[in-house]
Amino acid sequence: MHDDAAGYVHPEKVDVAACVGATWIGGGVVGTIDILARALRPGGMLLVGEPYWRREPPDQETVAACHATARDDFDDLPGLIRRVQAHGWDVVEMVLADQDSWDRYAAAHWLTLRRWLDAQPDDDLAEGFRQELTEDPVRHVRYRREYLGWGVFALLRR
Numbered sequence: 001m002h003d004d005a006a007g008y009v010h011p012e013k014v015d016v017a018a019c020v021g022a023t024w025i026g027g028g029v030v031g032t033i034d035i036l037a038r039a040l041r042p043g044g045m046l047l048v049g050e051p052y053w054r055r056e057p058p059d060q061e062t063v064a065a066c067h068a069t070a071r072d073d074f075d076d077l078p079g080l081i082r083r084v085q086a087h088g089w090d091v092v093e094m095v096l097a098d099q100d101s102w103d104r105y106a107a108a109h110w111l112t113l114r115r116w117l118d119a120q121p122d123d124d125l126a127e128g129f130r131q132e133l134t135e136d137p138v139r140h141v142r143y144r145r146e147y148l149g150w151g152v153f154a155l156l157r158r
């Protein structure tokens with residue numbers, strides 16, 4: 001099924017429902033939990049990938065470079081876990097990105113951009129992708145690598 005997950009309800013209840021890196025579809029982590037929970041059988045598990053502030057962002061420039069519009073778009077890690085618990089879910093497992101794995105994720109984009117540019121140097125999109133390949137590594141090391149954490153959290157309903 002390839003569709004907008006925000007409006008999709010799976011016809012059968014499932015054991016595991018996951019959203020790994022798109023919680024904006026539900027307006028944040030809590031709304032996305034509610035979307036996923038519609039398809040969950042009693043006792044089933046949710047997997048939710050969510051960013052959090054690894055360090056407190058010092059200014060709006062940092063906030064914007066980390067895919068947020070406002071500082072309060074994301075919690076810090078204790079705040080995120082408390083938010084999920086307050087919504088009625090236990091956090092029973094988590095896998096957090098560290099800075100090295102964050103680098104692997106970001107750098108895969110850079111190599112993909114470079115390979116694409118090598119293959120299609122005269123494409124209409126080439127100028128924009130060239131700019132992205134120049135700017136994104138700087139943005140990553142200056143902002144996201146330092147300030148933005150990310151993890152997948154396994155949840156069971158309380």
Ligand SMILES: C[S@@+](CC[C@H](N)C(=O)[O-])C[C@H]1O[C@@H](n2cnc3c(N)ncnc32)[C@H](O)[C@@H]1O
Binds near residue numbers: 003004022
């Ligand atoms: C940040 S990526 C994460 C992808 C992958 N899980 C990862 O960790 O690399 C977000 C993914 O969510 C998908 N997505 C965005 N909005 C969506 C929506 N409304 N419904 C379903 N998928 C959506 C995008 O196509 C993209 O593949």
